[in-house]
Amino acid sequence: MSSGSSSSPDPELVSETNQPPEKSRVFRVSSSPDHGQQFGRENVILSDIRKPPAEVFDMGPFIYADVLDYKNLRELVVNNAITWLVHYSAMLSAVGERNIQLSRAINITGLHNVLDLALENSMRLFVPSTIGAFGPSSPRDPAPDLCIQRPRTIYGVSKVHAELMGEYLHHKYGLDFRCLRYPGVISAYTHLGGGTTDYAVQIFQDALSTGRYECYLHPQTRLPMMHISDCHRATVEFMQAPEYQLNLRTYNIAAVSFTPEEVVEEIRKHLPHLRVIYKPDPVRQNIVQAPSSHGEKL
Ligand SMILES: NC(=O)C1=CN([C@@H]2O[C@H](COP(=O)(O)OP(=O)(O)OC[C@H]3O[C@@H](n4cnc5c(N)ncnc54)[C@H](O)[C@@H]3O)[C@@H](O)[C@H]2O)C=CC1
Numbered sequence: 001m002s003s004g005s006s007s008s009p010d011p012e013l014v015s016e017t018n019q020p021p022e023k024s025r026v027f028r029v030s031s032s033p034d035h036g037q038q039f040g041r042e043n044v045i046l047s048d049i050r051k052p053p054a055e056v057f058d059m060g061p062f063i064y065a066d067v068l069d070y071k072n073l074r075e076l077v078v079n080n081a082i083t084w085l086v087h088y089s090a091m092l093s094a095v096g097e098r099n100i101q102l103s104r105a106i107n108i109t110g111l112h113n114v115l116d117l118a119l120e121n122s123m124r125l126f127v128p129s130t131i132g133a134f135g136p137s138s139p140r141d142p143a144p145d146l147c148i149q150r151p152r153t154i155y156g157v158s159k160v161h162a163e164l165m166g167e168y169l170h171h172k173y174g175l176d177f178r179c180l181r182y183p184g185v186i187s188a189y190t191h192l193g194g195g196t197t198d199y200a201v202q203i204f205q206d207a208l209s210t211g212r213y214e215c216y217l218h219p220q221t222r223l224p225m226m227h228i229s230d231c232h233r234a235t236v237e238f239m240q241a242p243e244y245q246l247n248l249r250t251y252n253i254a255a256v257s258f259t260p261e262e263v264v265e266e267i268r269k270h271l272p273h274l275r276v277i278y279k280p281d282p283v284r285q286n287i288v289q290a291p292s293s294h295g296e297k298l
């Protein structure tokens, strides 16, 4: 669970028939600007351990929740009669490599707390996975939903763990676990959480504010991306899908793929004076590097 980023997608509270069940609530976590619009702002509770921007705070209920504090989470779920849980809290790929212990705690221990809570309280649970759950040996173009996954980051490993735990608990106990592997999520307002795909947001912000951008990836690093509005729609539709329509618990979703060089070319059509220098950062370049290309894997 988290609310810190406007890149977090927007699940909603609905029943199998797409009607919000009376008195039911989703405990969710994101600062996405349109949260709650579809099913009523009081029915969607955001949470984080960080203070949200004022506009997010004013949009509806917002509470403090630390995914490492099980008792606190349990109180929140019970006291608010939560029926759906949407778990966005995580440390992303690049920051995760700088603090593996913390990443393991938030991404794995936090996930276990949320899984236990969802089981104990019969909640529907959504956890996003990522293209970072693939690795150099995964097939590509397109990567199938089911394939080899041997990521080489703690972020990727933790997300594969989440996919497998959710699937296991679904088969063993009937947990309604749902998971989508997101590409890099981009929007004009995205707060940058320390991911490897962050450049695709930062470059627009810097182009407008300073007219210069220093790119930490090689210019030909091709990565899958998706605009946040498409990510919201996919997530909400997936959450609303009747159980019988799901053959898997985890699916890929895709939109576009592009390189820094291509983005620069497009931006220069509007801001011809944009100056870009490429200084590939070994840590982040290594995260995306496939054996014979400049990217395509996270
Ligand atoms: N942004 C992207 O491009 C993609 C994101 N995702 C997934 O979407 C989710 C959200 O990603 P972003 O919003 O971009 O990440 P972010 O880094 O912007 O937000 C993560 C949030 O988790 C919160 N958090 C950290 N420790 C916590 C704790 N102990 N308890 C509660 N909250 C805590 C942080 O305060 C922060 O607001 C993550 O699970 C990520 O793996 C997946 C693929 C792509």
Ligand SMILES: CC(=O)[C@H](N)C(=O)O
Pocket (backbone or CB within 6 Å): 092, 093, 094, 129, 130, 131, 132, 155, 182, 183, 184, 185, 194, 195, 196, 197, 198, 298
């Ligand atoms: C694609 C992701 O999961 C995230 N944006 C990251 O780069 O770590």
